[in-house]
Amino acid sequence: MPPDAPPALLGVIVRARRRERHLTQAELARLVGVTTQTISNLERGETERVNGATLSRLAGALGVSEVELDANRLAGSVTVHARTLARRAAIKQLLELPENEVEEILADLNRRAAKQPPRSRSRKGRR
16 A cells, blocks of 8 residues: 555645535545545545545545545655656746745646647657
């Protein structure tokens, strides 16, 4: 069983996302295949760990990635992708911003991504 996000933080995220999607705890529990008490415990930070399969179903039901729910997976992703000083500096600066500024930047990035075709993964011609 992989380690997952600290329970309180994970619970705060789950509750916020559940409410955004207008789901009750019982509805979310049915979608994930757990009890309503499990969702309640998770949201209150009472649950110590969430196994990988449950985390995956929870992410799917909430419309987010597992990385967005699990701080440890996010840290692993940062380790893999923050290979340049520019990426590390960008991550550091984002982490230091107030939440409302991060949300504005994310909205801007999402608008930009929607306007542009996906970039090629090829590294030919790059140094």
